Amino acid sequence: MTTIETFEKPRRFYQTMAWVFVAIAFCGFIPTYWLKLMDGSFAGKPILHIHGFMLFAWVLFYALQTNFVANRKMTDHRSWGIAGVSLFTALAISILLAAINTIKQGELTGFANQAASFSIVTFSGIALIAAFIVLAIMNVHRADWHSRLMTLSFVPLLQAPMARPFAVMMTPPGAVGPPPVFVTLPPAIVIDLILVAMLIYDRKVTGRFHPVTLWGSIAIIAVQILCVPISTSPAWIATAKAIAGLAG
Template identity: 40%
Template sequence: MTTMTAAPSRMAARTGATQFYFYMSLCCAAVAFVSFVPTYWLPMKAGTLKVNPIVHVHGAVFFGWSVFLVLQTWLASSGRIARHRSVGLIGVSFATAMTIFGTLVAINGLKEAAAIGMRDEAIAFVIVPLSTIAFFAVVFTLAIANVRQPELHKRLMLLAAISILDAPIARWFLTFLAPPGAVGPPPVAAAIPPAVVAYLLVVAAMVFDWRTRGRPHAVYAIGGSALLLLNLLNVPISASHPWHAFASGLLALAQ
């Protein structure tokens, strides 16, 4: 009797876990879409958005990946594991394009800010998008390397998705908290509050793990801590001579 009742219980737990990742991916996609409403979607609809075309490509690639992640988690949660794996290479293509275009947009922003006389501010702030895309690329690569270990793979994929949400969330901070008429990049420290808001999703994942497996997975404990530490270290590193030399080199190549 105990064995017979335990089996359905374990099955229900596994089903709940896969559905959790589906809902988390939906949340990430919703945050990515809604957060760009005031600074991208509405200005584009009004015809007032003036940006380099590469920004549109960047946006399409990043949002396309978030939608693809929803599809992949839905396939997994509905038991279509073979289909989930067969289309996985599309995700690799998305992540590769995200790394490329994320870097290009960061450098384009550096160039545009320098052009309006904010060279030092731009050189400091470019560490934020570059470190974010680098973290995403590393975690995504680890997720692919552990594709045959589902417990690692799905958590790494979720961490990768959450790691790039600070930029969308920052749009609301800029919309409601930036001084009127502010132009150019904000201080590097201004990127920390949006990042902390995004990391609440990591906390939610840790709580879910705690309730379903008795303890948070190491991916969240180590990866989440590394992500938070990265954002905190961006502040002193962005003011260092080595970083200014590196970013100045990027700016020189872009001009």
């Protein structure tokens, strides 16, 4: 394999993955957001529109960044990366506010504990995403680490849009209130195929599993599983309510 071929493969792989992420983010919300917007039946708070806008902006931004790398426009990639920090910060804030809104709505409708329990999915997800992105920034000069950490950060993020079609198909007629956390496992398994793709890519191109991909995958799967038992614990429910209480 020539040096150029070795150099090009990672660029094209992560570029392809980025556009897969765009497709998941957009298509996942079709049944619960886009279609409801079109027929006027979406009844969510304004923060949900802001959160949706920030989510799509972040995914598209990442696709743009991978395109810069794939086309060897590294100066543009680094310059826009600075703006990316601000964009992700805004996204993280919107995620937290959306989660707090859900807890508050649960309190108003008699599902306070269920809403607090389910919020562990959001809070653990944003913690994972932030950790991966901070590590990616710290390793910006190690391209193999940086690209993998940034890609891993999208697995918890994309679990939400992946869960929407499952919710439409699996929610019983007349069901009210937030669902139990274990219903997040089927869409999590599907979105974890991103991890499988990354591991296969590592094995094929480098002959081994890259430590970032391997340990990052273990961390993501561990959090997905542990969220189920922890979500119903009195300690977590109290913590979630306390976080929501900070908003007044």
